[in-house]
Amino acid sequence: MDMASLSSNLLFIAFVAYLVATFLFGGAVKSSNAQSTKSFDRWGKLAITVTIIGFIANLGYFITRWVAAGHAPVSNLFEFTTAFGMMIVGAFILIYYIYKAPALGLFALPIAVLIIAYASMFPKEISPLIPALKSYWLTIHVITAAMGEAILAISAVAGLIYLLKNIDLTKKTKERFWIEAVMYVLFIVVGFVVSTVSFSVANYSAEYTYISKDETQHTIEYTMPALFGMNESVAITDNAFEPLVEMPPLVNAKKLTSVVWSILFGTVIYLLLRLILRKRISSILQPLTKKSNSQLMDEIGYRAVLIGFPVFTLGALIFAMIWAHEAWSRFWGWDPKEVWALITWLFYAVFLHLRLTKGWHGKKSAWLAVIGFIIIMFNLIAVNLIIAGLHSYA
Numbered sequence: 001m002d003m004a005s006l007s008s009n010l011l012f013i014a015f016v017a018y019l020v021a022t023f024l025f026g027g028a029v030k031s032s033n034a035q036s037t038k039s040f041d042r043w044g045k046l047a048i049t050v051t052i053i054g055f056i057a058n059l060g061y062f063i064t065r066w067v068a069a070g071h072a073p074v075s076n077l078f079e080f081t082t083a084f085g086m087m088i089v090g091a092f093i094l095i096y097y098i099y100k101a102p103a104l105g106l107f108a109l110p111i112a113v114l115i116i117a118y119a120s121m122f123p124k125e126i127s128p129l130i131p132a133l134k135s136y137w138l139t140i141h142v143i144t145a146a147m148g149e150a151i152l153a154i155s156a157v158a159g160l161i162y163l164l165k166n167i168d169l170t171k172k173t174k175e176r177f178w179i180e181a182v183m184y185v186l187f188i189v190v191g192f193v194v195s196t197v198s199f200s201v202a203n204y205s206a207e208y209t210y211i212s213k214d215e216t217q218h219t220i221e222y223t224m225p226a227l228f229g230m231n232e233s234v235a236i237t238d239n240a241f242e243p244l245v246e247m248p249p250l251v252n253a254k255k256l257t258s259v260v261w262s263i264l265f266g267t268v269i270y271l272l273l274r275l276i277l278r279k280r281i282s283s284i285l286q287p288l289t290k291k292s293n294s295q296l297m298d299e300i301g302y303r304a305v306l307i308g309f310p311v312f313t314l315g316a317l318i319f320a321m322i323w324a325h326e327a328w329s330r331f332w333g334w335d336p337k338e339v340w341a342l343i344t345w346l347f348y349a350v351f352l353h354l355r356l357t358k359g360w361h362g363k364k365s366a367w368l369a370v371i372g373f374i375i376i377m378f379n380l381i382a383v384n385l386i387i388a389g390l391h392s393y394a
């Protein structure tokens with residue numbers, strides 16, 4: 001077995017282990033009371049053991065793919081996103097041993113599973129690096145940025161648990177609407193996975209020619225019906241789906257098509273589940289948070305930002321500027337990815353300011369943590385997929 005195949009198998013083992021550990025953490029959450037301490041310890045120890053096994057397999061995937069590729073596996077969306085999912089689990093394991101909160105695992109692991117499933121929909125082939133990526137500063141920049149985002153993701157998990165426990169879902173309020181909106185956003189990620197698999201099984205493929213920003217003609221292949229066309233696109237494949245709208249060169253129409261199909265599939269799945277269960281998704285999840293300690297979740301959310309923010313600052317701004325200067329001879333260029341990294345940094349700077357000087361604890365702090373993770377995911381999904389820029393190689 002070659003290294004590339006071994007890395008794929010290890011990633012699959014990690015994926016399955018995280019799924020199993022999620023159910024085990026569910027058992028720990030249900031037994032987390034004074035009358036069932038032994039049961040809680042048994043479920044909790046088993047859950048964290050399976051999680052660690054999965055994390056070791058995930059780390060094994062990362063190392064073997066690095067060996068197979070000859071460079072750090074963070075140079076495309078598949079590699080970066082799987083690394084991000086792995087680091088979320090790593091951050092969770094660290095925080096679990098400090099706070100022993102099984103509810104974190106029950107919510108953090110499914111998010112990692114979703115992110116890895118999302119990553120698996122992108123091309124997995126190992127390809128040579130373009131010149132701009134042949135730098136150890138790229139490796140340092142991307143790994144540190146992903147690590148910072150992963151720690152910040154744990155803050156959002158703690159915030160989500162806090163909100164689900166403390167929002168009265170029996171009353172029609174703005175809070176009830178927005179917490180359900182967060183659930184809907186998660187289903188959009190599910191929609192991406194389902195739509196990609198569906199069109200892949202249907203073996204859909206269509207080719208088009210288009211004119212790029214430099215006035216040259218290129219060919220592009222769509223694996224989903226083209227809702228949006230590239231600049232001056234013309235179908236090559238017979239009976240190809242004609243794009244509904246033609247997009248300017250700034251926007252990657254193929255990737256925008258993927259996002260819109262994800263939203264459509266995710267919306268249908270969400271509505272079907274609501275129809276079958278006849279409950280809001282947040283109402284279904286709320287009982288799982290009843291035994292969690294609100295004060296502890298508030299502290300975890302804050303501590304995770306305290307740790308994650310400086311790590312993100314190093315990776316996404318300082319190391320990124322060093323790499324940008326080496327690759328493009330400038331520290332800052334207002335590239336869409338750079339701008340969104342700055343927006344993310346400013347948001348968490350405001351988070352800490354409001355927490356430390358204005359006393360934003362409890363629900364306010366939890367909402368900020370959740371919004372922060374949505375900003376991170378917007379960068380991962382929308383900015384990477386839709387807006388063309390120097391980072392569009394991802």
